[in-house]
Amino acid sequence: SQQGEEDPQALSIQEGENATMNCSYKTSINNLQWYRQNSGRGLVHLILIRSNEREKHSGRLRVTLDTSKKSSSLLITASRAADTASYFCATPGGSNYKLTFGKGTLLTVNP
Amino acid sequence: DAGVIQSPRHEVTEMGQEVTLRCKPISGHNSLFWYRQTMMRGLELLIYFNNNVPIDDSGMPEDRFSAKMPNASFSTLKIQPSEPRDSAVYFCASSYQAADTQYFGPGTRLTVL
Numbered sequence: 001s002q003q004g005e006e007d008p009q010a011l012s013i014q015e016g017e018n019a020t021m022n023c024s025y026k027t028s029i030n031n032l033q034w035y036r037q038n039s040g041r042g043l044v045h046l047i048l049i050r051s052n053e054r055e056k057h058s059g060r061l062r063v064t065l066d067t068s069k070k071s072s073s074l075l076i077t078a079s080r081a082a083d084t085a086s087y088f089c090a091t092p093g094g095s096n097y098k099l100t101f102g103k104g105t106l107l108t109v110n111p
Numbered sequence: 112d113a114g115v116i117q118s119p120r121h122e123v124t125e126m127g128q129e130v131t132l133r134c135k136p137i138s139g140h141n142s143l144f145w146y147r148q149t150m151m152r153g154l155e156l157l158i159y160f161n162n163n164v165p166i167d168d169s170g171m172p173e174d175r176f177s178a179k180m181p182n183a184s185f186s187t188l189k190i191q192p193s194e195p196r197d198s199a200v201y202f203c204a205s206s207y208q209a210a211d212t213q214y215f216g217p218g219t220r221l222t223v224l
Contacts, residue, residue: 005217023211043202045212045214098167098209099213104153
């Protein structure tokens with residue numbers, strides 16, 4: 001079953017604006033990860049946040065995690081056209097602790 | 112490190128033919144994953160190996176699909192016989208452990224005519 005689900009499915013903004021994507025999941029986790037996929041490419045790991053962390057930063061990325069609400073958000077500040085991509089959240093799920101990916105948010109940053 | 116290597120990058124074949132996709136994971140990684148991505152179904156986990164052993168193959172669509180990992184540095188995904196609905200991008204990924212960061216290969220774009 002789907003563990004992580006991103007929202008919205010698609011987001012279009014202007015360069016320089018901030019982009020916020022959300023992820024909801026169903027079961028308890030020990031970490032949550034965000035990945036980016038440019039068109040025609042493989043997924044690239046962006047950031048991992050552990051269940052005992054509430055917020056984490058990496059460059060222009062800010063990730064929050066609310067385990068009580070089983071949700072996470074990814075904020076990209078001062079967006080650039082090169083940020084145009086699909087963004088996925090992934091959580092360990094099931095008895096084997098393998099990662100399960102959501103369906104992704106397609107972010108388009110218009111120059 | 113060269114990252115995860117997949118071959119071929121593109122494959123066009125006719126229905127009924129056998130297709131073999133190849134993957135070389137990052138050295139030292141214990142877990143290997145095969146995914147399929149389509150517009151309709153998104154990213155689907157097909158199978159994952161830990162220490163060369165298949166742990167979960169519940170995502171393999173049917174008996175036409177098989178995967179092997181004969182050693183820590185090589186895995187194959189085989190489709191026999193192939194069908195047009197198998198057309199997709201197939202990704203291989205590896206990680207140090209199953210729930211760790213996964214490193215994806217560039218994918219193989221498969222087209223079955």
